[in-house]
Amino acid sequence: MLTLKQRRSLTTALMGILAWGVALAIFFPIFWMLLTSFKTEIDAFATPPQLFFTPTLENYTLVNERSDYFHFAWNSVVVSFGSTIIGMLLAVPAAYSMAFFETKRTKATLLWMLSTKMLPPVGVLVPIYLLFKDLQMLDTRLGLTIIFTLINLPIMIWMAYTYFKEIPKEVLEAARMDGSTLFQEIWRVLLPMSKGGLASTVLLSLILSWNEAFWSLNLTASQAAPLTALIASYSSPEGLFWAKLSAVSTLACAPILIFGWISQKQLVRGLSFGAVK
Amino acid sequence: MADLTIKNLKKSFGDLEILKGINLNIKDHEFVVFVGPSGCGKSTLLRSIAGLEEVTSGHIYLDDREITELAPAKRDLAMVFQSYALYPHMSVRKNMSFALELAKESKETINSKVAEAARILELEPLLDRKPKELSGGQRQRVAIGRSIVRQPKVFLFDEPLSNLDAALRVQMRLELARLHHDLKATMIYVTHDQVEAMTLANKVVVLNQGQIEQVGSPMELYHSPANRFVAGFLGMPKMSFLPATVVSSDHQGTRIQLADGATLALPVNGATLHKNSQVTLGVRPENIHVSDPSESDFTGRLDIAENLGSDTYCYVKTSSNETLTVRTPGNFTCNFGQQIGLSLELDQCHLFDDQDQALPRLERIAA
Numbered sequence: 001m002l003t004l005k006q007r008r009s010l011t012t013a014l015m016g017i018l019a020w021g022v023a024l025a026i027f028f029p030i031f032w033m034l035l036t037s038f039k040t041e042i043d044a045f046a047t048p049p050q051l052f053f054t055p056t057l058e059n060y061t062l063v064n065e066r067s068d069y070f071h072f073a074w075n076s077v078v079v080s081f082g083s084t085i086i087g088m089l090l091a092v093p094a095a096y097s098m099a100f101f102e103t104k105r106t107k108a109t110l111l112w113m114l115s116t117k118m119l120p121p122v123g124v125l126v127p128i129y130l131l132f133k134d135l136q137m138l139d140t141r142l143g144l145t146i147i148f149t150l151i152n153l154p155i156m157i158w159m160a161y162t163y164f165k166e167i168p169k170e171v172l173e174a175a176r177m178d179g180s181t182l183f184q185e186i187w188r189v190l191l192p193m194s195k196g197g198l199a200s201t202v203l204l205s206l207i208l209s210w211n212e213a214f215w216s217l218n219l220t221a222s223q224a225a226p227l228t229a230l231i232a233s234y235s236s237p238e239g240l241f242w243a244k245l246s247a248v249s250t251l252a253c254a255p256i257l258i259f260g261w262i263s264q265k266q267l268v269r270g271l272s273f274g275a276v277k
Numbered sequence: 278m279a280d281l282t283i284k285n286l287k288k289s290f291g292d293l294e295i296l297k298g299i300n301l302n303i304k305d306h307e308f309v310v311f312v313g314p315s316g317c318g319k320s321t322l323l324r325s326i327a328g329l330e331e332v333t334s335g336h337i338y339l340d341d342r343e344i345t346e347l348a349p350a351k352r353d354l355a356m357v358f359q360s361y362a363l364y365p366h367m368s369v370r371k372n373m374s375f376a377l378e379l380a381k382e383s384k385e386t387i388n389s390k391v392a393e394a395a396r397i398l399e400l401e402p403l404l405d406r407k408p409k410e411l412s413g414g415q416r417q418r419v420a421i422g423r424s425i426v427r428q429p430k431v432f433l434f435d436e437p438l439s440n441l442d443a444a445l446r447v448q449m450r451l452e453l454a455r456l457h458h459d460l461k462a463t464m465i466y467v468t469h470d471q472v473e474a475m476t477l478a479n480k481v482v483v484l485n486q487g488q489i490e491q492v493g494s495p496m497e498l499y500h501s502p503a504n505r506f507v508a509g510f511l512g513m514p515k516m517s518f519l520p521a522t523v524v525s526s527d528h529q530g531t532r533i534q535l536a537d538g539a540t541l542a543l544p545v546n547g548a549t550l551h552k553n554s555q556v557t558l559g560v561r562p563e564n565i566h567v568s569d570p571s572e573s574d575f576t577g578r579l580d581i582a583e584n585l586g587s588d589t590y591c592y593v594k595t596s597s598n599e600t601l602t603v604r605t606p607g608n609f610t611c612n613f614g615q616q617i618g619l620s621l622e623l624d625q626c627h628l629f630d631d632q633d634q635a636l637p638r639l640e641r642i643a644a
């Protein structure tokens with residue numbers, strides 16, 4: 001028989017192994033992508049797959065020669081940040097009114113908003129494409145920003161709503177009694193109290209926008225094309241070039257990975273510092 | 278000046294009418310307590326005054342100015358919430374100065390007002406702490422401090438002590454009474470605790486199911502309750518009620534017969550009563566005395582006795598199986614099930630008609 005102490009350390013060990021397993025499984029594709037991006041095309045195809053090889057930077061040089069990385073990256077940045085900022089400007093007031101001035105129909109409205117995410121996007125591709133064509137927004141950053149805002153808004157409102165729900169409404173009422181205007185109440189009391197949650201909402205919106213491919217591919221050509229469109233351009237015409245595809249993917253993922261890594265610490269801190277009560 | 282008048286105030290949530298026509302006047306410097314059972318609409322009334330709830334109909338005036346539709350910020354009222362509702366991301370100092378900053382007061386004014394409030398409430402050593410680093414009582418003090426720095430016309434309190442433990446509650450109750458005296462402020466205080474109501478108020482407003490049952494000083498309500506609800510709500514332990522029928526009555530007095538056969542003559546104006554109509558006798562524990570069975574008004578069987586040291590409360594079952602609460606001295610001893618005689622102070626008893634309204638007591642004629 002194991003003692004209680006032994007059993008506890010065994011559980012800890014097993015949980016640790018499990019956690020590492022999951023983490024490795026999630027990380028492996030990224031690791032392999034990174035590895036492949038430094039191989040020659042021949043090494044990239046080799047069977048069995050090679051873990052050790054002579055690294056080369058030729059893929060990166062080639063990608064740089066063939067396409068203007070920074071043009072695509074800048075589009076990604078503008079569109080992700082633009083849609084996130086507009087999204088937050090809409091989501092915060094919407095979530096505020098739903099969380100603190102709830103009516104009979106609030107829950108239904110929230111569910112309905114979320115249900116639009118269950119529709120396959122391709123179902124509305126033609127109408128949206130035609131609308132964009134008529135409005136001359138095809139291949140514009142503005143058009144893509146609007147689309148990203150719209151597709152992420154339900155999730156942003158839902159998240160902000162959940163975080164706001166945790167804030168006791170008396171604190172906002174106290175601010176109202178203290179003489180704040182609606183704007184001061186939101187800016188000086190509500191936002192500081194929910195900054196951790198809102199930061200994760202912002203981060204999620206950035207990641208979703210950055211990684212969005214369906215609308216990027218269908219609504220942009222060259223002018224407004226973000227990094228996801230750049231990746232796709234390497235997978236098509238002359239067949240697959242694994243090493244170059246990996247290089248361009250690495251370049252596309254790097255900014256958001258680094259950004260996520262930096263803000264992760266901020267997020268955890270925000271979440272624990274913002275704790276109410 | 279702070280003179281608050283409420284006229285025919287009604288408030289519904291959906292189809293449910295919560296406040297059913299409230300009329301009330303609160304004068305400058307008064308300490309008014311709204312008391313009533315949980316769910317009777319006390320908080321809703323207070324929040325309507327504060328402007329946090331929109332009223333369905335009716336009017337609220339503060340010194341001749343109608344404030345019914347005014348935003349909370351413009352009403353010149355301060356509120357202390359049951360949950361304290363401090364700003365968790367601000368220090369104690371910031372919590373107190375927030376309203377003054379919003380009002381664009383000068384730095385010196387803000388500092389001196391905050392310092393003054395901190396001195397009154399003994400918060401000086403805590404000014405730079407965050408609310409989560411404070412105990413319940415300290416948070417309560419900050420919440421009060423936040424309201425006093427603004428020097429509002431009226432202070433509103435919604436059950437401010439109910440989250441504190443019993444000892445602290447008593448201490449804070451005394452401090453609130455002192456604060457009311459020192460600030461010469463007008464205060465409206467909501468509680469379901471009748472001890473707080475009795476000890477703090479100049480004026481008690483008893484609410485029940487969205488209506489005012491009675492308004493008056495604590496002693497008026499205690500000694501001359503307008504109806505059975507008020508009589509039963511105030512007083513600890515509760516007033517006992519015994520059903521009875523009228524034997525004879527006129528404006529000189531009323532004779533009633535209790536269910537167990539005893540008859541009593543009460544100095545109560547019974548002009549509105551009829552022979553044989555149903556009435557209820559109300560008697561407080563301190564107005565019943567244990568006496569020798571042979572010379573008592575009626576007898577009962579002792580059910581349970583609770584000795585509190587200074588007093589012993591005896592719960593006595595009458596022969597018709599009603600329970601009476603009797604206050605006896607702390608040294609009173611008696612056995613369970615023992616028959617005891619009971620005498621009533623008839624001029625302190627209350628009589629309620631079949632609508633539960635109190636019948637007027639006869640003026641005692643000076644001998």
Ligand SMILES: Nc1ncnc2c1ncn2[C@@H]1O[C@H](COP(=O)(O)OP(=O)(O)O)[C@@H](O)[C@H]1O
Nearest residue numbers: 290291295313314315316317318319320321322
């Ligand atoms: N926002 C609201 N929506 C619907 N019903 C409410 C709301 N606020 C209070 N009520 C109802 O109004 C009644 C009175 O509530 P309240 O004023 O809080 O009572 P009290 O403070 O006397 O305990 C309760 O039955 C409560 O359920």
Ligand SMILES: [Mg+2]
Nearest residue numbers: 319320321436
């Ligand atoms: Mg209440």
